[in-house]
Amino acid sequence: MTTFQQAWTILAGELTTHPWEYTDPGGTTLTVIPEGLVQGPGDGGIVLRITADHHEAAEVTVTTTDMPHVIASIAADAEVAHRLPLATLTVTPQGPGAGVRLAIREFDGADVQINLPADIRRHLSPALTRASDVAQGWEM
Secondary structure, three states, X not given: OOHHHHHHHHHHHHHOOOOEEEEOOOOXXXXXXXXXXXXXXXXXXXXXXXXXXXXXXXXXXXXXXXXXXXXXXXXXXXXXXXXXXXXXXXXXXXXXXXXXXXXXXXXOOOEEEEEEOHHHHXXXXXXXXXXXXXXXXXXX
């Protein structure tokens, strides 16, 4: 493999969006997907999608500008509702050291939620940070 091919492989791997997923015992899945689209500064997107029973889904796109507020609310011990352009993301912690409930309500009516246990709650903030970093990599 040439040096150019190696460099291209590394670059393509870093720019490829990789989702993070968690599925609860009831089959509801939270997916975090960094958008791989060129955006302006602060406008990179991270899609949060909750799918219940493989048929009902709601999603919201959080910009890299708004993501620090979402991450802070996951660590906080108070319910926070983030009103975004097409949906509302509500973060409801279950207490210090406990899990968290995420709910997405799209303005067209879809309303889905997932409960994340404490161990998954600890993994969610780093997953959102990584997704935000990838989305920021696409900002010009």
